[in-house]
Amino acid sequence: DVKVTQSSRYLVKRTGEKVFLECVQDMDHENMFWYRQDPGLGLRLIYFSYDVKMKEKGDIPEGYSVSREKKERFSLILESASTNQTSMYLCASTYPGNTEAFFGQGTRLTVV
């Protein structure tokens, strides 16, 4: 069974903290994505990666960075968390060539 696993379901962090969200996939997918989901705004792409050590900015990269040191792992980093980064974060992975995206269950991050 294919799996995308996000390290935490719920996370509460303080303003200014450095936050790491981890995502691991077991399907040997080249592409990995980070989205945030907010009511009324749908899924907005933060960053994606099409290979190890490669990354591309999505539509809302400000305040975020990413790391992909191994093919199976894609980390989202909030350098200095702010309250407007309170959201649901979803990780996804795909093979190249416009194929099905597999999502993790999401991490609900609250920044206080």
Add this chain to the structure above:
Amino acid sequence: GENVEQHPSTLSVQEGDSAVIKCTYSDSASNYFPWYKQELGKGPQLIIDIRSNVGEKKDQRIAVTLNKTAKHFSLHITETQPEDSAVYFCAASMNRDDKIIFGKGTRLHILP
């Protein structure tokens, strides 16, 4: 970059009736159009997809149509059932970069 618009944001239909959700995209280079269903507490899951060389695709009670000239595509669910209640997202992607851009979602309620 690509922009995907989705309507309506909320849709209520009587059980057994049909539901239609419509999306438009902006970039004529997009050639892959998946639809995802998100149930409460879960990540989105692919339910059907269509590529730009096809005008219509059907899978049991679900069908998707694509009009490349008008740059719009639609999801049709017939004989709706309570388990169809969920949030549905359309998306667009292109071969150039595999980046998946989502619409804002439609919350579908199936009324008993």
